[in-house]
Amino acid sequence: RYRVKVFKLYHQAVAWVLRMMRGRVCVKSTHAFVFSECTHGKADSVLETFDLYAETHPSLCIGPEIGEALDEVVRRVRPSRVLELGMHCGYSSVRLLRLLPPAGRLITVELDPLTADLGEEIILVAGFKHSQFQVLTSSSAEAIPTLRSLLEPDQRTSEGFNLVLMDHDPQQYLPDLLTLEKEALLCSSGCSVILINRRRRAKDLREILDHIKARADFCCIKTELQFMVEILYQREDTKVECDDKI
Numbered sequence: 176r177y178r179v180k181v182f183k184l185y186h187q188a189v190a191w192v193l194r195m196m197r198g199r200v201c202v203k204s205t206h207a208f209v210f211s212e213c214t215h216g217k218a219d220s221v222l223e224t225f226d227l228y229a230e231t232h233p234s235l236c237i238g239p240e241i242g243e244a245l246d247e248v249v250r251r252v253r254p255s256r257v258l259e260l261g262m263h264c265g266y267s268s269v270r271l272l273r274l275l276p277p278a279g280r281l282i283t284v285e286l287d288p289l290t291a292d293l294g295e296e297i298i299l300v301a302g303f304k305h306s307q308f309q310v311l312t313s314s315s316a317e318a319i320p321t322l323r324s325l326l327e328p329d330q331r332t333s334e335g336f337n338l339v340l341m342d343h344d345p346q347q348y349l350p351d352l353l354t355l356e357k358e359a360l361l362c363s364s365g366c367s368v369i370l371i372n373r374r375r376r377a378k379d380l381r382e383i384l385d386h387i388k389a390r391a392d393f394c395c396i397k398t399e400l401q402f403m404v405e406i407l408y409q410r411e412d413t414k415v416e417c418d419d420k421i
């Protein structure tokens with residue numbers, strides 16, 4: 176039993192040293208590893224390959240721990256229209272897409288053009304089609320005002336997104352949320368907005384959570400974890416109770 180424990184500790188220490196030695200996150204190297212090592216067409220294999228890579232290389236993917244918490248929200252909300260801000264190499268996009276219903280759609284936004292191209296390729300490698308997702312290569316601030324026309328080009332009264340994942344730039348979370356509210360892009364019958372808090376510091380999300388507290392009549396904090404907060408928006412007449420009401 177001790178030998179197994181010592182071996183695990185040794186393995187973790189070697190992985191940590193390798194990650195430190197390799198320094199910065201490399202999008203090209205992440206893409207090349209996942210592309211060549213995963214089973215094409217299998218979303219779970221793509222995710223496992225990302226996780227394998229992250230064991231020995233620096234990575235920005237949310238990884239399995241945050242990923243499982245995200246999966247729980249997606250399974251509960253069962254969204255059909257999802258917005259992701261901060262696609263990176265496509266890890267969280269694949270996680271989201273594999274749980275959407277057949278008619279579900281993901282719009283994902285990535286600022287860096289090379290990252291957006293490589294991430295899009297990984298989503299295709301995982302077996303998803305362009306009818307299921309769309310990548311927008313721009314800043315979130317530029318992308319959000321264009322989203323209504325992309326959601327339902329023929330219907331001005333589109334319902335908006337049921338789920339929004341923010342994992343781009345925490346400084347941008349509040350301004351982007353305000354624009355999403357202003358553009359009526361959060362589905363009025365219920366929309367979960369997930370904020371990833373990578374640094375796990377409460378103060379990083381203080382401003383946006385104060386904003387939510389000031390709007391307690393139609394939104395609340397549904398789930399609050401160290402690394403992730405879920406905000407629930409709902410119109411007054413259809414409002415359900417939040418677990419951790421503020």
Ligand SMILES: C[S@@+](CC[C@H](N)C(=O)[O-])C[C@H]1O[C@@H](n2cnc3c(N)ncnc32)[C@H](O)[C@@H]1O
Nearest residue numbers: 236237261263266267285286314315342343344
């Ligand atoms: C932490 S990574 C996202 C990781 C991804 N969610 C995953 O788990 O695979 C953040 C990404 O957001 C992008 N980004 C940063 N600021 C942005 C902005 N204002 N608009 C759009 N993308 C942005 C960065 O280029 C980076 O690729």
